[in-house]
Amino acid sequence: MYRNKTITVCFPCRNEGNHLETVLSKVPEFVDEVIVISNRSTDNTFEEASKLGVKVLEDNRTIKGIGYGFAHITGINAASSDIIVSADGDGTYPVEQLADILDNFIDNELNFMSCNRYPLPSDSHIPLKLRLGVWVLNMEVKILYGKNIQDILSGMWVIDNRLKSELNLTMGDWNLSPEIKLNAATNPKIKFAENHIVQHKRHGESHQNYWKTGLSHVLWIFMNRFAFLKYKIGSKY
Ligand SMILES: Nc1nc2c(ncn2[C@@H]2O[C@H](COP(=O)(O)OP(=O)(O)O)[C@@H](O)[C@H]2O)c(=O)[nH]1
Numbered sequence: 001m002y003r004n005k006t007i008t009v010c011f012p013c014r015n016e017g018n019h020l021e022t023v024l025s026k027v028p029e030f031v032d033e034v035i036v037i038s039n040r041s042t043d044n045t046f047e048e049a050s051k052l053g054v055k056v057l058e059d060n061r062t063i064k065g066i067g068y069g070f071a072h073i074t075g076i077n078a079a080s081s082d083i084i085v086s087a088d089g090d091g092t093y094p095v096e097q098l099a100d101i102l103d104n105f106i107d108n109e110l111n112f113m114s115c116n117r118y119p120l121p122s123d124s125h126i127p128l129k130l131r132l133g134v135w136v137l138n139m140e141v142k143i144l145y146g147k148n149i150q151d152i153l154s155g156m157w158v159i160d161n162r163l164k165s166e167l168n169l170t171m172g173d174w175n176l177s178p179e180i181k182l183n184a185a186t187n188p189k190i191k192f193a194e195n196h197i198v199q200h201k202r203h204g205e206s207h208q209n210y211w212k213t214g215l216s217h218v219l220w221i222f223m224n225r226f227a228f229l230k231y232k233i234g235s236k237y
């Protein structure tokens, strides 16, 4: 419980068992519920999370091998607290600073907050190709949606549980990340803001193909902007 609100933290995980104990040890004492959602882990993620006494769910659905979005959707749906926090299970997001992040969320009466990593500190370990990719996607969002978002690919969010159904989450793959921010930022019922954070270095290895994922984001953000055309054309018949 934090400032009279119950708090759930959700971690989507694929093969993060080796460092799960370290990652979970950073979760502040005031958090009421921790949910680990494993997606096709082949290591000890499930056993390790069970041993650490948190709620463990499995969502093994994938799109072309990726289940990041499915895992998030399952976690968010299962979360029972007033405020839901979602973050990568690789130790990159500063869950130890949750009190400050929640103060911003509560003081500003937000319904959705994305924890943006940009601008980066001068000694940032985020690779250049990833920075460039995020810049291109942020520009695409600005041009197509008229929204100034500093970090369209942040993987740490704070959600008002009362409005989670308003987020209309559908993407099971990496595109859940732009989808959740764009749906929040364009929904007049949702008060959206970003909160600056500094990202830590990852525990373990990412198996993400940044070029392939980046291209899929460019296309998805474009198609999503004009999705209503499909509906309009379709509705004529
Ligand atoms: N459930 C699930 N989690 C995944 C999947 N791929 C990656 N993850 C988790 O999602 C988070 C983000 O993945 P990561 O490899 O760190 O990507 P990056 O942060 O973009 O480099 C990590 O906690 C991973 O364990 C997946 O297909 N399913």
Ligand SMILES: [Mg+2]
Residues within 6 Å of the ligand: 088, 090, 092, 155, 202, 206
């Ligand atoms: Mg990560």
